[in-house]
Amino acid sequence: MNPLHYLWIFLKASLFSTGGMGNLPSLHRDLIARKWATERQFAESLTIGQISPGPNGLWVVSLGYITNGALGATIGAIAAIVPPFIVLLIDRAYQKIKDQPAVTGFVRGMSLAVAGTFIVIIPGLLHTSGFGPRTISILAASMVLAISGRVPLYAVIVGSALLGILLR
Secondary structure, rough: OOOHHHHHHHHHHHHHHOOOOOOOOHHHHHHHHHOOOOOOOHHHHHHHHOOOOHHHHHHHHHHHHHHHHHHHHHHHHHHHHHHHHHHHHHHHHHHHHHHHHHHHHHHHHHHHHHHHHHHHHHHHHHOOOOOOHHHHHHHHHHHHHHHOOOOOHHHHHHHHHHHHHHOO
C-alpha cells in the first residue's frame, strides 16, 4: 500500500469529520474497498480505542497499527493531530483580520446565509419527524422539569423518550 495514499485516506477522514469516531464511516468505506483493512481489524481498533485512556478519536492510531504496523500508527496519529492544528492556524489568522470591514461583512453574510438555510430546512425536518401537538407538549413539559431543577436531567431525558414512544 502506498504510504502517501494511506495518509491521504486517514487525513481526509479526519479533516471532514467532527472528531471522535466521526471519521469511522469514511475510513471504513475507503480501507475496506481497497482491502487494506478487515471488519475484524476495525472492531479490534475500536475496542482498543474505547478501553484506552485519552481522546476518543485516537482509535485511528490503533487502526493504523493493526493495518500497517508502526508506519500506519504514525500516519494515524498525524491524521488525528493535523486538523486541530489547521483550526488553530486559521483562528490565529482570523484574530489578526477579524476587525477588517470586509471580514466583518463576510461573517455577517455567512451568518445570515446559515440562518436562512435553517429557516428553509427546519420545517421539512420537523414535518418528517412527526413534530406536532404531542411533541410540543413533551418538549414543554421537559423544559419546565429541566429548568425547575427538581427532576434530574437524565430522568427528564429518559422520561421524555419513553413518553414519545408511548404516544407515538
